[in-house]
Amino acid sequence: MEMLLMVLCMSMFALAVTAIAFGAATHPAKSSSPDTPELRPVKAVAPGRFFADRVVPPDSPGSYVPTEVLLAQIENHVRLEQAAAQSFLESPSHAQLHTKTTSVFVN
Amino acid sequence: MAPDRSELLKDLTADEAQRILAFGSRLTVPSGASLFQLGDPAERLFLIERGRIRLTLPMQVRGRQEDVVVEERTAGQTVGWSALIPPHKFTLAATAPLETEVIALPREDLRKHFAAHPTVGHKITLNLAVVIGHRLQLFQAMWLREMQRTVEKHSA
Numbered sequence A: 001m002e003m004l005l006m007v008l009c010m011s012m013f014a015l016a017v018t019a020i021a022f023g024a025a026t027h028p029a030k031s032s033s034p035d036t037p038e039l040r041p042v043k044a045v046a047p048g049r050f051f052a053d054r055v056v057p058p059d060s061p062g063s064y065v066p067t068e069v070l071l072a073q074i075e076n077h078v079r080l081e082q083a084a085a086q087s088f089l090e091s092p093s094h095a096q097l098h099t100k101t102t103s104v105f106v107n
Numbered sequence B: 001m002a003p004d005r006s007e008l009l010k011d012l013t014a015d016e017a018q019r020i021l022a023f024g025s026r027l028t029v030p031s032g033a034s035l036f037q038l039g040d041p042a043e044r045l046f047l048i049e050r051g052r053i054r055l056t057l058p059m060q061v062r063g064r065q066e067d068v069v070v071e072e073r074t075a076g077q078t079v080g081w082s083a084l085i086p087p088h089k090f091t092l093a094a095t096a097p098l099e100t101e102v103i104a105l106p107r108e109d110l111r112k113h114f115a116a117h118p119t120v121g122h123k124i125t126l127n128l129a130v131v132i133g134h135r136l137q138l139f140q141a142m143w144l145r146e147m148q149r150t151v152e153k154h155s156a
Helices: A002-026 A067-090 B014-021 B107-116 B118-155
Strands: B025-029 B034-036 B044-050 B052-061 B064-074 B093-095 B100-106
Touching: A067 B052, A067 B064, A067 B118, B014 B107, B014 B118, B044 B052, B044 B107, B052 B100, B100 B107, B107 B118
Parallel strands: none
Antiparallel strands: B025 B100, B034 B093, B044 B100, B052 B064, B052 B093
16 A cells, blocks of 8 residues: 555655646747847858758859850950841841840840 | 062053062071061061961950960961051061961061152052051951940940
8 A cells, every 4th residue: 555655645745746847848938038138140040951952053154164164255355246246247137237146245 | 470469569560560579589487487576676568479378466464465366367467567668666476376378578678669669668558558458447346345345344
């Protein structure tokens, strides 16, 4: 009988401790008191990305292009512009003067 | 070089062309070698006999100076007309992207020959005016295209 009472008391004590702990954990946080300064994040955290689901464009069109490729693009641009200018000289018109080319610098 | 194959010797008789070419010396420019540099004194005019000449201007690309091709000239065409136009300094650099053969015509010899043979001088000057005029018109059109894009970009 004594043993049974002891187990019962221990169970009640354990239940009380569990209830207090549960109550503390689930209690809503109190609003910050005027004495406590509000902490703000120093730097905004960028939204998380998983395997870069959104491609961020570079700051400038040529930022990540190797210099050799950039030079080839410049040369190609000059050729295309000359060809367009040549077409204009052969049959001068407003439309011919401003024809679009496929150059990466104007698209 | 036959007169009809050269933009500079166009409309000259075979005899007149031969007398001009007699002043020239044939040069072979190895692949990748320079024919003249920007700012060099322009003492000779060059007729391209074979190959190709790239005319370039310096441009700053990512903090480095790079030679950017502005024009390419092929066989029968003329480079280095600054030799006949004051202040006789090259305003572009010229290199050969492949082994190229040119005929170099000294300015002083041409000047004396033109003084003695004004008809020949007149024909060659007209041919040179066509070359220069064509480049002027081409770059004028290119410049206007660029200006148009700049205006559109800034007024958008």
